Amino acid sequence: MAEAGGAAAAPDIDPDFEPQSRPRSCTWPLPRPELPAETGGAAGAAEESAGSAAPGPGRTEGARAAARKGGSRRNAWGNQSYAELISQAIESAPEKRLTLAQIYEWMVRSVPYFKDKGDSNSSAGWKNSIRHNLSLHSKFIKVHNEATGKSSWWMLNPEGGKSGKAPRRRAASMDNSSKLSKVRGKASRKKPPLQSAPESTADSPGSQFPKWPGSPSSRSNEDSDMWNTFRPRTSSNASTISARLSPILTEQDDLHDEELLPSLVYSSASSNVPPTVTEELELIDGLNLMSPSSSVLSSQQSASSGQIQRDSSFSLRNAAGQTTTFGNSLFNPVDISLQSSVSHFSSPQSLEALLTSSSPPPRDVMMTQVDPVLPQTGNRMNSRTLLLLGGQAAQSKMSSGNPRGKPTEQQAEPVSASVLPSTLSIVTSQNTASITSLKAPLSATTAQSVQLGSPLLLSSASPAPLGLNQDRLPIDLDIDMYMEDLECDMDYIINSELMDGEGLDFNFEPILSTPSYPSTSQASNHTWVPS
DNA sequence: GCATTTAAACACG
């Protein structure tokens, strides 16, 4: 049985019981025939059937007691909470993301307790609980999945606020209402269609991105993927971008997310804007949407962007939780990954494959490969084109964006940008696709710096280290406003850059010229990952 | 009090 049933199946569970990931050899997301032999039974089947199985509604107690007798298990299935189980499930996936259904599957397969309950009928309550947990905890983020009409991907948010529930920024009117609602009682609670909160649903009717019609582009493949957009969770929308996507990608490869969380922190510090990753992602998503214009490029871009998104997601997180202090910039591994992705340009397929493919943990692979090394010229071009794309996107965005456009304080960033072009621009312009392009080159530098092991470099690189922005850190929460400004800036910047054109190249070139790959690869994981 | 679990209502596609 090697691993297959292996750990997961371990009948005893008891103390620790780590569901551990399922057989790694098997591709995860894969269709999975339906567990052949081991399916349900093999491993430990469910011995717990005993009475504990039925968790009565209120009576959890019973189950608990039963469970407890074993010693330490808090729940019928062991010590872990649903949230933890879910986290493990996600971690176990090569891509670190699973759909709801896959999470269910994982539970059924990996946790003995749920083994019998997998199928239909009995699956009642626990699935509900899982859904509930996914929604409730900020540590889980939802990523849009266009693929086969499947449901969204669920990933974990690196900084996931363990304790922090969903960010839920000040929801305007909720306070009272919540209480009231309680009073009301559930029965009557029906919510009238729009009425009170038009804004919520609409979130911008114009909505910047159309949801993306469908993508002809990609090949059949399986589910394709990418196109993830983070879900805005509570904050209705915030509109978009936050400008910095900072990246911390970090995947949890080596460590379990939990552990690494602390170390991450997003580098975006410079740009600040605390809140929720989700928003950024959306933005990115938008990019993707827009890109479709050109076939080849689009595909490439998409690939890269996809990657980016993933990375970005990790970058920051809601500060709501208390945890992350956004001020510390560590590093951004993301860049590295980006770089790799970019470099892959030449072979988009591989990229995608990486993303989608189950077997190889993407990150590692990428890291290793990282350097197909494009000739400088090649890079240049790409970056340029990308920029263009970005620019367009930006513009389009702009149009939808707020008219007011007033750059004011934020402007500071741009200025610095001129000074430190590469990094800066990225930070500022982030919301647009251009980011990707920018990043690519940048990544090289960063990577180096990382490699060197001196975060300092990064910091220096970071745009506003000087505290320009720090002062005004958006902690205010009104991201919207903040963002608006940013957008304008970005556009502005981008445009100007484009016009100048030179500036960009100029900056990048030098960077590009530096190959540094071998180093990058190393740098990637080990160096920055604090563990 | 907060965290979890469970249940349920409701919205959406």
Place this chain on the structure above:
DNA sequence: CGTGTTTAAATGC
């Protein structure tokens, strides 16, 4: 119907 979000109650620590 499955997916997601949210509210609520019970319970444990």
